Amino acid sequence: MSFGVFLLVAFVIVTIASFIWKYRGLIYFVGIVFLIWLFFKYFFVTLIIILGLVIAYFIRRVQENERTSSEADKAKQAHQEDVNAWRKEQERKYGPNWYQANRDEQKAEANKAKNNQATKLIDYDRRWDSTDPYIILGVREVSSFSEIKNQYKFLSKKYHPDVATEANSDAIMKKINWA
Structure with missing residues (x-):
């Protein structure tokens, strides 16, 4: 690079720097306006994305709770069927008054022990x-x-x-x- 080109580049840089220094308030204002514009432009986009993620999360939670509750209902129903089968077996063994007979039997075993x-x-x-x-x-x-x-x-x-x-x-x- 020749000395003349160097002087030209240095002159341009000094001129730009003095312009920026002279009009720095205007440049700050334009920069702030630009940042506000970017903020509002991307603020709404970001807000829509966040709301979408929150809604998707809650939909997934509701689906998971429904699946869990249906599994719990199935387990509860299976347990109730087991209880009913046990009660029928007790009625078959001891007759219609099976609960009292079962309690009497347990008391007799406890007294014996x-x-x-x-x-x-x-x-x-x-x-x-x-x-x-x-x-x-x-x-x-x-x-x-x-x-x-x-x-x-x-x-x-x-x-x-x-x-x-x-x-x-x-x-x-x-x-x-x-x-």
Whole structure:
């Protein structure tokens, strides 16, 4: 590039810069008007796109809720069919008053279990016959003091004569206290 061309380019740039500096308020105004025009032009386009996306989202949610509710209705109906089949089976077994018969049967089983538990002796395992306190308490010889103490408290609560319903709980409690 020759020096003359350089001077010409420099003159043009300086002239443009001075024009911009001289009329900078006008240029700012034109720039702001242009930006406002762009904003309004693309604002409405952006607004329409956002509204379209929001509407599509809610339509998808409604469709998903309908599908979920129809699946739940099918599951509820299947459960109701199972309940009805069970009720028919109970009526066939116990007659029309099946609910009371079923309750009576459950009460009888509960009373039977309660009576068996009240008269039942503890499974008398070998640890109650042992003379080793670690075996009686059910802990290892390397157990810490707190572990032994916790096991003692647990067994004391379980086999205390005032609490336990077993017949030989006082003999077991003596062994626990000795250990």
